[in-house]
Amino acid sequence: MAGCFVEGEGLPPPVEGFYFPAGMVASPGGRVLYVANSDFDLQFNGGTVQALDLQRLRRRALGLQGALNPRETGAAVSVRAACEAVGLGPNPAPLLYPGPCAPLDIAALDGDEEIVRRSAVIGAFASNLALAHRPLPEPGATPGATAEQNARLFVPVRGDPSVTYFDVADDRLDAPDAQRCQGDACFQLDCGATESGGRCPRDHRIGEDPGQGRVKEKLPLEPFGIAVGPDGTSVVVSHQTLNSASVIANSWDEGERPELAGILEDLASGPTELAAVPRPRLVTELKQIDYQPAFLLTYVASSQLDLIRYQEPAPMSDAPALLYQSTTTPITALASGTDSRGIAVDPSERQACEAGCGDVDYECLARCAAIPIPAFVAHRFPSSLLIGEVITTLIEQDAARPEDRWIAAYETLVIRDAAPLAAYPSRVEVGHVIGADGARHRRVFAVAFDSGLAFSYDPEAHRIVDVIHTGRGPQAIAFDTGYTCGDDRERCDCAPGSDGCEPYSLMYIAHFTDSYLGVVDLDMRKANTFGSMILTVGKPVPPRESQ
Numbered sequence: 158m159a160g161c162f163v164e165g166e167g168l169p170p171p172v173e174g175f176y177f178p179a180g181m182v183a184s185p186g187g188r189v190l191y192v193a194n195s196d197f198d199l200q201f202n203g204g205t206v207q208a209l210d211l212q213r214l215r216r217r218a219l220g221l222q223g224a225l226n227p228r229e230t231g232a233a234v235s236v237r238a239a240c241e242a243v244g245l246g247p248n249p250a251p252l253l254y255p256g257p258c259a260p261l262d263i264a265a266l267d268g269d270e271e272i273v274r275r276s277a278v279i280g281a282f283a284s285n286l287a288l289a290h291r292p293l294p295e296p297g298a299t300p301g302a303t304a305e306q307n308a309r310l311f312v313p314v315r316g317d318p319s320v321t322y323f324d325v326a327d328d329r330l331d332a333p334d335a336q337r338c339q340g341d342a343c344f345q346l347d348c349g350a351t352e353s354g355g356r357c358p359r360d361h362r363i364g365e366d367p368g369q370g371r372v373k374e375k376l377p378l379e380p381f382g383i384a385v386g387p388d389g390t391s392v393v394v395s396h397q398t399l400n401s402a403s404v405i406a407n408s409w410d411e412g413e414r415p416e417l418a419g420i421l422e423d424l425a426s427g428p429t430e431l432a433a434v435p436r437p438r439l440v441t442e443l444k445q446i447d448y449q450p451a452f453l454l455t456y457v458a459s460s461q462l463d464l465i466r467y468q469e470p471a472p473m474s475d476a477p478a479l480l481y482q483s484t485t486t487p488i489t490a491l492a493s494g495t496d497s498r499g500i501a502v503d504p505s506e507r508q509a510c511e512a513g514c515g516d517v518d519y520e521c522l523a524r525c526a527a528i529p530i531p532a533f534v535a536h537r538f539p540s541s542l543l544i545g546e547v548i549t550t551l552i553e554q555d556a557a558r559p560e561d562r563w564i565a566a567y568e569t570l571v572i573r574d575a576a577p578l579a580a581y582p583s584r585v586e587v588g589h590v591i592g593a594d595g596a597r598h599r600r601v602f603a604v605a606f607d608s609g610l611a612f613s614y615d616p617e618a619h620r621i622v623d624v625i626h627t628g629r630g631p632q633a634i635a636f637d638t639g640y641t642c643g644d645d646r647e648r649c650d651c652a653p654g655s656d657g658c659e660p661y662s663l664m665y666i667a668h669f670t671d672s673y674l675g676v677v678d679l680d681m682r683k684a685n686t687f688g689s690m691i692l693t694v695g696k697p698v699p700p701r702e703s704q
Contacts, residue, residue, distance in 0.1 A: 190211045224240075253628065283315075283384065318376055377401050400426055445564075671700075
């Protein structure tokens with residue numbers, strides 16, 4: 158279908174609503190939810206990217222959560238009254254979308270209630286999106302950029318084909334106070350369009366002009382999966398129909414634009430989704446270690462998973478970057494190993510270990526690097542969640558100084574187990590629920606597009622613990638988890654247990670088939686709503702052929 162799209166023909170796409178949303182990501186500081194809409198049936202002259210006010214959505218969702226879970230034990234709950242408390246009526250179409258209330262019509266909101274704060278028009282058939290951040294400055298260093306120069310959003314667009322990029326704001330809570338975005342500046346969505354809702358011009362579409370990249374070629378057809386390297390300087394994209402992958406070099410230097418830097422061809426059949434492997438902190442502290450950023454790659458038509466690496470050329474060189482296959486892991490845990498889709502990693506245990514090491518405590522950092530990183534794959538035929546580990550191997554030598562002991566590092570992937578799922582899982586992400594103890598607990602969430610279900614896997618219990626009923630065609634998921642302060646439900650960096658500091662966790666699900674977002678409550682303390690969709694964002698619209 159990519160070849161059918163012609164830019165500029167047809168009606169402009171709706172920028173205040175959703176239309177076949179295919180990708181979604183939340184900003185790390187909880188200010189913005191970015192959504193990519195694909196214009197899948199070509200009813201308009203392009204898709205859109207939107208920057209949603211996540212704080213306003215959170216306020217409504219948590220307000221509804223509170224109304225449906227009264228503080229008084231055993232108190233009666235009126236669903237109609239709870240919906241009316243947040244300005245909604247009861248659900249008139251529970252067979253089309255789950256939840257207690259009517260949809261939140263975001264197109265009708267304005268002023269202090271407006272949800273879509275910025276938007277831009279892109280080509281048709283966006284498949285996903287990824288958010289990249291500039292590495293934080295060292296403690297005591299003077300920041301060299303503003304919050305508006307610290308983050309970029311990348312969207313693979315099959316209809317151009319291109320990877321369209323946006324300069325967006327940085328709202329990280331761990332960034333220096335002077336650099337974190339404030340107010341309306343948090344909703345920056347700059348792709349060169351002259352106004353909100355305008356079309357992104359050609360110079361923000363990477364790969365359309367072969368004269369702009371290092372490889373002097375166009376981006377391969379059908380860009381699909383995307384992942385950002387650990388320091389935000391490399392972005393890898395899969396190309397399903399050409400059995401290839403490409404890498405975009407994303408320089409943070411002022412005035413530099415991202416550019417197509419390398420292409421890897423002759424991959425196995427059907428490369429699909431990607432996940433970046435976090436770099437061990439030992440490698441960051443010991444910059445002389447031989448190490449290249451690693452990415453995990455799934456395949457829809459091959460019974461294997463690949464680990465590919467990106468190697469930047471020498472400084473001052475115009476040579477293309479090197480993207481190459483490092484290792485291949487056959488899928489043998491299942492009778493049929495073909496058709497793997499989404500993939501995610503969970504580095505939290507290793508990163509918690511590394512946080513307890515001093516900058517020059519290399520022995521401690523080496524012990525942390527030995528902690529495997531769990532990896533999870535949404536697999537079909539049979540439908541299951543593959544569970545594996547990314548293992549880092551350090552190469553050592555005899556040395557007088559501790560910092561000279563380690564000379565290289567690399568990763569390998571192994572598959573350890575599989576958990577059965579319902580029909581045809583597509584995406585998988587790692588998130589958190591709030592337990593009965595008020596603490597966060599890790600979960601792995603896999604959505605099944607065809608069956609309208611989302612599965613919650615407990616990596617400690619090694620089993621599926623919850624099944625969440627969604628609407629039709631759940632496609633992408635994003636999480637908003639943290640602590641809120643004050644009546645506005647703003648995400649804050651407060652001490653758990655202090656006055657006004659309340660933990661929360663919400664999951665957003667982009668429903669591709671009927672073009673809306675669903676909000677799922679992930680707080681186990683809320684018995685009436687935990688594990689269910691409590692809010693519908695945007696008016697669901699069935700596909701034209703089904704109307």
